[in-house]
Amino acid sequence: xxxxxxxxxxxxxxxxxxxxxxxxxxxxxxxVDTPGYQTRDINFQQAMQQVVNGNNGPQxxxxxxxxxxxxxxxxxxxxxxxRESMVLSEAQLQYQMGVQLIEDQFHNVLTAIKE
Amino acid sequence: xxxxxxxxxxxxxxxxxRERAEVTSANLANAETTHTDSGGPYVRKEVVFSAANSSxxxxxxxxxxxxxxxxxxxxxxQIVNDQTPPVMRYEPGNPDADEKGYVAYPxxxxxxxxxxxxxxxxxxxxxASAINAAKQMIQESIGILKTT
Numbered sequence: 582x583x584x585x586x587x588x589x590x591x592x593x594x595x596x597x598x599x600x601x602x603x604x605x606x607x608x609x610x611x612x613v614d615t616p617g618y619q620t621r622d623i624n625f626q627q628a629m630q631q632v633v634n635g636n637n638g639p640q641x642x643x644x645x646x647x648x649x650x651x652x653x654x655x656x657x658x659x660x661x662x663x664r665e666s667m668v669l670s671e672a673q674l675q676y677q678m679g680v681q682l683i684e685d686q687f688h689n690v691l692t693a694i695k696e
Numbered sequence: 697x698x699x700x701x702x703x704x705x706x707x708x709x710x711x712x713x714r715e716r717a718e719v720t721s722a723n724l725a726n727a728e729t730t731h732t733d734s735g736g737p738y739v740r741k742e743v744v745f746s747a748a749n750s751s752x753x754x755x756x757x758x759x760x761x762x763x764x765x766x767x768x769x770x771x772x773x774q775i776v777n778d779q780t781p782p783v784m785r786y787e788p789g790n791p792d793a794d795e796k797g798y799v800a801y802p803x804x805x806x807x808x809x810x811x812x813x814x815x816x817x818x819x820x821x822x823x824a825s826a827i828n829a830a831k832q833m834i835q836e837s838i839g840i841l842k843t844t
Binding site: 597600603609610612614618621662666669673687688 | 703706822
């Protein structure tokens, strides 16, 4: 079983990935009226793989990529407000879950100290 | 960067959308203005947005220097004048009428301005809710400190 410290490090990486995703969603929402702006997102799986493999080198932000298959408006902008709102709440809940799990890990450590 | 960077991005959108609403209100207010300091009728104005520092290189680079505007934020590129010619109305009694009795009115359609204003309001609300999401996430992470 993974030690609480390892778990906390993993969860920290998870929070980092969800925060990055959240930030990209904020950028998409900010550019909802920018002509020619293309919706971006991160590859969640790839970013999590990096965290799990313990890539401790100089941390580059996960490269964001354009999202394919969204209908484009005449001004070349393809931001879909419904999609962004959905991803925003999704990332928010994921973040909440990560925080809860970290709190749980700390709680376990505290219990081990007290017992 | 991170959650505070996210708030910075949304805040840039709030100010950009507010500016847009301001320009749209000015257009609405001056829909019947036939006389300006520069002569001639009021000219309809429109804002053009552009994404700031949106390239992937800039994203990494800005992580090193937190003073820069966060990548992905939006800014007002320019405010352009609408080139549509003014609408001529026959009003011989108007002091701004030309020798044939026609008055040049700005080519402003109040309906499309209202739609633009609603659009700006909705975009403002959208970004305000993104800021609320970031705030809530920051507060949750503060909650880790309260573990007992």
